[in-house]
Amino acid sequence: MTFETQSGPALSQYFFSQDHELLESLDKRTREHEFSKLAASNTPQHTREMRHTLNIISLLCLCTMKVSDTFPDKLIVGKSGGSVTLRCPPATEPTVTWKHDNTELPQNETTLTFTDFDTDLTGNFTCWKKDEFLDYTYILLDMSHEQSLQITCTAETLNCSYNISCRMNNVNIPNLKVFRLRYEWDDNGWVLPSEDGTFHLTHFTNPYAEEHKRLKVVGEAMSLNYYYTSRYDFYLRDIIKPGCPTLSVAKGVIDLSPPGIWPSPPSYYPLENEIQCEWRSNGERSTCRLDSGAAVPEDVSMLRVRCRDPLLLSQWSEWTPWQNVGRRRQKKNREKGQRVGKKGHHNRKQTQRVGK
Incomplete structure (x- = not known):
C-alpha cells in the first residue's frame, strides 16, 4: 500500500x-x-x-x-x-x-x-x-505504526479569530528533520513550524455558539529514510490556555486585567487569578489569597500572577514575571520614622528649656 x-x-x-x-x-x-x-x-x-x-x-x-x-x-x-x-x-x-x-x-x-x-x-x-x-x-x-507523533495544542482565547498553537513532542523518535501540520479537511494548508518549533493554525469561530464538532489536525514528520504521521482531534474548549493577565500595583493596591485578547464581558467569560508572593521576612514564595483591589501586605516584596477559565477549568496561563512591590512604602515608612524621631527630639529640647 x-x-x-x-x-x-x-x-x-x-x-x-x-x-x-x-x-x-x-x-x-x-x-x-x-x-x-x-x-x-x-x-x-x-x-x-x-x-x-x-x-x-x-x-x-x-x-x-x-x-x-x-x-x-x-x-x-x-x-x-x-x-x-x-x-x-x-x-x-x-x-x-x-x-x-x-x-x-x-x-x-x-x-x-x-x-x-x-x-x-x-x-x-x-x-x-x-x-x-x-x-x-x-x-x-512508513513507520507510523511503530512510533506515532505526539501532538499537543493550545489556544489563548475563544474569540472569533485566533491562533491555535501546536507542538510535536517526539523525544523517542531519533533523527527527525522535517515537520508539518494542517487541518484534516485542508489538503493544501500545510503549516511549517516557527523557529521555536510551534505550529500556528488560524481558526475562526463564534465565541457565543455551542461547540458541536471536534477540530482535527494531521501531523507529518520525516527523516532521511522514514515517514511518520499522526492525527489529533479536540474541542476548542478543551485546549484553552489563556495568555498572561496584566498586573500593576498603584499606591499599594493590586490591579489585575485580563489578557488583551480575552473575550468580554467578564460576567460571561470570567477568569480566576492566582497570585504568588515573596515574603521579605524569610524570602519564601507561596500562594497568597489576594485579588484585584486588595492591598499588598507590608511583608511582601514581590508578586506574580496567572489565570484560568474557572468554568472550563482550563489550563493555567504562564506566570507573569515577578514584580517588585512595597519598596516605596518601606522607604516612606523609614522617612516617616525619621520625621517622628526628629519631632520627639525637638520636643525634648523644648521640655529641657521649660525646666530651666
Whole structure:
C-alpha cells in the first residue's frame, strides 16, 4: 500500500548529483562566462556543449538543499513488505535510465516496481533519457505504526479569530528533520513550524455558539529514510490556555486585567487569578489569597500572577514575571520614622528649656 503527497518546494531542492566535485568547481562567474560564450555560437558541437553545461548548471541548482530540509513535492510512502511503483511520465521512449540516489539501476522500463519494500529501497529515484533528466520521486518507509507523533495544542482565547498553537513532542523518535501540520479537511494548508518549533493554525469561530464538532489536525514528520504521521482531534474548549493577565500595583493596591485578547464581558467569560508572593521576612514564595483591589501586605516584596477559565477549568496561563512591590512604602515608612524621631527630639529640647 502506498500513497502520494504533493505539497512543498520545487524539485530543485531534492535532487543529488553524482558529479559533486565538478559542480563545486563551477562558481557563479564561471557559469555565467560559459553560458554567454556557448550561447553566442550556433554550431552543433557548441549546441551539445551548451546543453551539457546547462545540465551541469541545473544539477548545481538541484543540489543546493538536502532532501531532509523539507518535504519533497513528489513523495511516495511505502509500507514495509509491500510494493512500490514508480513511473517516469515525461518519457517519450520505451526505455529510460533509472538511478537510485547516485547508483544506476539495471531496469530501463518507464515503470519501476519494487516488491517486499524496506529501508534499503528508500531515497531519491530519478529517471533519465540518456543525459537528460526527466523526473524524480522520493520514497520513504512508513513507520507510523511503530512510533506515532505526539501532538499537543493550545489556544489563548475563544474569540472569533485566533491562533491555535501546536507542538510535536517526539523525544523517542531519533533523527527527525522535517515537520508539518494542517487541518484534516485542508489538503493544501500545510503549516511549517516557527523557529521555536510551534505550529500556528488560524481558526475562526463564534465565541457565543455551542461547540458541536471536534477540530482535527494531521501531523507529518520525516527523516532521511522514514515517514511518520499522526492525527489529533479536540474541542476548542478543551485546549484553552489563556495568555498572561496584566498586573500593576498603584499606591499599594493590586490591579489585575485580563489578557488583551480575552473575550468580554467578564460576567460571561470570567477568569480566576492566582497570585504568588515573596515574603521579605524569610524570602519564601507561596500562594497568597489576594485579588484585584486588595492591598499588598507590608511583608511582601514581590508578586506574580496567572489565570484560568474557572468554568472550563482550563489550563493555567504562564506566570507573569515577578514584580517588585512595597519598596516605596518601606522607604516612606523609614522617612516617616525619621520625621517622628526628629519631632520627639525637638520636643525634648523644648521640655529641657521649660525646666530651666
